[in-house]
Amino acid sequence: MKIKSDFLVIGSGIAGLSFALKAANKFPDKKIHIITKGTPEESNTKYAQGGIATVYDLATDSYDEHIKDTMIAGDFLNDPEVVEMVIKQAKERLDELLNWGVDFDKDENGNFDLGKEGGHSKNRIFHHKDITGYEIERSLLKKVKEHPNIRFYDFHYAIDLITEHQVYGEMTSLESEKTIFGAYVLNEKSKEIHTFIAPYVLLATGGSGQVYKTTTNPFIATGDGIGMAYRAKAKIADMEFIQFHPTALYNPGESPAFLISEAVRGFGGHLYNLAGERFMKKYDERMELAPRDVVAKAIDSEMKLWGDDYVLLDVTHLDYNDFIKHFPNITKKCASLGIDIRKDRIPVVPAAHYMMGGVIIDKDGRTSIKNLYASGEVTRSGLHGANRLASNSLLEALVFSHNAVEHISKVFDSPYILPSIPEWIDTSTHRNMEKILIKHDLNEVKTIMTNYVGIVRSNERLLRALRRLYVLYQDNKRLYDHSEITTDLLELRNLITTAYLIVEFSRKRKENKGGFYNIDLDKQQK
Ligand code: FAD
Ligand code: SIN
Numbered sequence: 001m002k003i004k005s006d007f008l009v010i011g012s013g014i015a016g017l018s019f020a021l022k023a024a025n026k027f028p029d030k031k032i033h034i035i036t037k038g039t040p041e042e043s044n045t046k047y048a049q050g051g052i053a054t055v056y057d058l059a060t061d062s063y064d065e066h067i068k069d070t071m072i073a074g075d076f077l078n079d080p081e082v083v084e085m086v087i088k089q090a091k092e093r094l095d096e097l098l099n100w101g102v103d104f105d106k107d108e109n110g111n112f113d114l115g116k117e118g119g120h121s122k123n124r125i126f127h128h129k130d131i132t133g134y135e136i137e138r139s140l141l142k143k144v145k146e147h148p149n150i151r152f153y154d155f156h157y158a159i160d161l162i163t164e165h166q167v168y169g170e171m172t173s174l175e176s177e178k179t180i181f182g183a184y185v186l187n188e189k190s191k192e193i194h195t196f197i198a199p200y201v202l203l204a205t206g207g208s209g210q211v212y213k214t215t216t217n218p219f220i221a222t223g224d225g226i227g228m229a230y231r232a233k234a235k236i237a238d239m240e241f242i243q244f245h246p247t248a249l250y251n252p253g254e255s256p257a258f259l260i261s262e263a264v265r266g267f268g269g270h271l272y273n274l275a276g277e278r279f280m281k282k283y284d285e286r287m288e289l290a291p292r293d294v295v296a297k298a299i300d301s302e303m304k305l306w307g308d309d310y311v312l313l314d315v316t317h318l319d320y321n322d323f324i325k326h327f328p329n330i331t332k333k334c335a336s337l338g339i340d341i342r343k344d345r346i347p348v349v350p351a352a353h354y355m356m357g358g359v360i361i362d363k364d365g366r367t368s369i370k371n372l373y374a375s376g377e378v379t380r381s382g383l384h385g386a387n388r389l390a391s392n393s394l395l396e397a398l399v400f401s402h403n404a405v406e407h408i409s410k411v412f413d414s415p416y417i418l419p420s421i422p423e424w425i426d427t428s429t430h431r432n433m434e435k436i437l438i439k440h441d442l443n444e445v446k447t448i449m450t451n452y453v454g455i456v457r458s459n460e461r462l463l464r465a466l467r468r469l470y471v472l473y474q475d476n477k478r479l480y481d482h483s484e485i486t487t488d489l490l491e492l493r494n495l496i497t498t499a500y501l502i503v504e505f506s507r508k509r510k511e512n513k514g515g516f517y518n519i520d521l522d523k524q525q526k
Pocket of ligand 2: 048049050051259260261262263389390391392393
């Protein structure tokens with residue numbers, strides 16, 4: 001079946017939903033389709049805790065300071081023009097969220113209660129208790145569903161982007177000629193594959209934390225956008241830069257890992273090793289509020305030094321009533337595991353959290369494929385450089401989704417003549433393959449990435465990872481060619497591609513920066 005619209009949005013996190021709302025308002029007579037795999041709300045956005053970094057009041061904060069903090073966290077690999085553009089736009093985007101009904105916490109005087117996180121020189125994080133993402137996702141979904149010209153397709157999985165390659169075949173699909181025409185999409189309930197056609201497409205599929213064993217990202221974060229963009233030959237960069245959040249709750253067997261927000265350290269939480277030493281003083285004068293890569297590396301080093309499985313986050317010295325007001329969800333989670341934060345320290349470990357690299361976009365959210373825009377965690381916009389400053393990613397998604405709609409409104413071509421798009425051709429031979437093989441391969445990808453491509457990498461580890469991933473790639477291809485197309489098989493395909501890109505980009509990088517650390521380069525640098 002062919003399903004046509006003017007705009008196709010892939011993904012229903014903050015990037016996709018805010019784009020859809022803006023496009024629907026800007027083009028009241030046009031049709032906007034949102035497709036998302038699984039349930040509408042499941043996304044990284046839903047789990048965001050800390051909040052959105054915004055310079056709101058120039059009497060107490062400044063753009064320059066937020067810019068400087070972002071550049072320092074990014075190890076100066078950020079694009080300074082992009083950093084400035086995003087940070088100066090933040091207030092406008094935040095006001096829009098307020099208009100869309102998002103509720104940010106205020107203090108007893110009615111002023112916004114601004115939090116602090118690692119790498120920030122000022123309190124500038126707008127939040128809704130410790131469930132900011134949940135509040136944003138709730139408000140945006142409500143708005144989107146009320147909008148008459150937005151149609152929402154949940155349980156719809158985008159398999160591949162449609163470009164000249166599918167329309168005219170291999171020979172004509174030169175990189176410079178690529179244009180987007182839509183996407184092939186699996187209806188996860190009926191199992192049919194539909195052809196979604198649109199002249200403008202937004203890729204907003206989020207991150208890929210599921211490539212690692214321990215991650216704060218939910219199960220949907222499988223690098224699908226990276227896989228699709230790579231196969232469509234869109235330009236991709238910076239895949240070696242992975243952010244490990246220093247403090248996920250240590251609770252073996254729980255997946256995804258529950259996050260203990262960095263805002264807890266911003267609120268005064270201290271880190272100790274199991275020997276009782278407040279170890280951050282050995283690593284960085286900013287102590288627990290150094291940027292994430294520094295704290296995560298310090299924890300990793302302490303765990304290795306002492307042979308421990310975790311370190312401890314202490315909040316026992318903080319005012320309990322104040323703490324519970326700011327962090328009700330974290331307090332509840334700890335209590336459910338028998339951790340009384342008034343007297344017990346919280347066991348924490350680093351966990352894969354955010355991918356700095358992705359599909360290259362310009363300031364207007366344009367990818368290297370004509371009319372394919374992208375926004376949010378799937379992108380590499382130039383904002384984050386080698387490591388993202390805390391609470392800058394929700395902001396990034398809002399800004400680039402806004403810019404993309406603004407850009408489209410300048411170039412919108414109507415009526416837009418699309419070529420005749422072929423329907424999906426099922427070439428698989430449907431041999432009866434055991435489904436358990438997918439599970440085995442998934443575990444293997446996660447093991448390879450965790451053992452060889454984690455916080456500390458080496459040339460030998462990266463080579464091992466590459467060789468093993470190649471075997472998995474071949475096995476996956478056989479499964480793909482001979483089995484029924486299912487979400488888990490497609491996700492595995494994208495996870496293998498994403499893992500491969502992380503490894504390949506890591507092997508090419510010759511200098512340690514931000515979220516990338518190769519011990520062999522360290523020896524050379526010394
Ligand atoms: P997502 O919100 O992940 O949305 C992606 C969407 O795409 C989902 O709906 C998904 O189902 C859909 N999708 C994926 N693949 C397909 C496919 N093949 N077909 C169809 N649909 C697909 N950032 C901050 O700035 N502040 C914070 O406080 C903060 N806290 C965080 C806490 C946690 C635990 C986590 C995991 C992240 C946090 N982040 C935070 C990061 C931030 O939440 C994400 O970077 C951001 O929400 C990404 O938004 P997005 O719209 O790009 O992607
Ligand atoms: C957190 O609350 O620690 C997460 C913030 C972020 O990832 O930006």
